Amino acid sequence: xxxxxxxxxxxxxxxxxxxxxxxxxRPKPPKPPKIDEASKAVYEAIERAIRAAAxxxxxxxxxxxxxxxxxxxxxxxxxxxxxxxxxxxxxxxDDGLLVAPFADRVDATVHFERATDYPHADDYEKAGIDVSGxxxxxxxxxxxxxxxxxxxxWPLWNAEPSAxxxxxxxxxxxxxxxxxxxxxxxxxxxLHELALVR
Ligand SMILES: [Zn+2]
Numbered sequence: 001x002x003x004x005x006x007x008x009x010x011x012x013x014x015x016x017x018x019x020x021x022x023x024x025x026r027p028k029p030p031k032p033p034k035i036d037e038a039s040k041a042v043y044e045a046i047e048r049a050i051r052a053a054a055x056x057x058x059x060x061x062x063x064x065x066x067x068x069x070x071x072x073x074x075x076x077x078x079x080x081x082x083x084x085x086x087x088x089x090x091x092x093x094d095d096g097l098l099v100a101p102f103a104d105r106v107d108a109t110v111h112f113e114r115a116t117d118y119p120h121a122d123d124y125e126k127a128g129i130d131v132s133g134x135x136x137x138x139x140x141x142x143x144x145x146x147x148x149x150x151x152x153x154w155p156l157w158n159a160e161p162s163a164x165x166x167x168x169x170x171x172x173x174x175x176x177x178x179x180x181x182x183x184x185x186x187x188x189x190x191l192h193e194l195a196l197v198r
Contacts, residue, residue: 057153064108085191117153
């Protein structure tokens with residue numbers, strides 16, 4: 001009687017050990033980094049700053065049979081007041097970028113989707129976000145700029161972050177659109193002055 005109870009107890013203990021061993025072997029999800037209260041306050045302040053720097057942008061999807069056409073924005077069809085004046089802004093595969101008269105419009109349909117855009121890490125200083133080190137990397141990872149083709153918002157810099165100057169008035173151009181990894185800028189005064197940055 002006691003002997004058989006002893007066997008049952010040993011079996012139960014062995015079984016329990018097996019379960020514990022299986023749990024120890026199972027891969028665990030990574031633990032979130034421990035953040036003390038002071039760091040937490042800093043992170044919250046940074047997050048508020050980046051949310052304040054957020055801009056509205058319009059994600060663009062172009063539907064066309066013209067293989068050369070990468071982007072076409074007709075000022076009469078935009079969801080906002082045209083930031084480049086009247087006309088059709090076109091970007092072609094051979095890097096041809098222009099604002100053409102309405103008559104030169106290519107047969108294409110453009111779909112716009114409203115979205116929120118955050119600055120690239122290279123624009124943090126410009127956006128008034130004072131952050132460095134690990135916090136900067138974390139922020140860039142959690143609040144990336146929109147990668148897709150877009151109208152307005154923040155530029156997704158590939159190269160040295162530098163906005164071109166207007167050839168007419170030397171004023172720094174503003175970010176207008178992003179297409180196929182090319183960045184399009186225009187002068188806030190001379191709206192038809194465009195520049196392409198790759
Ligand atoms: Zn200008």
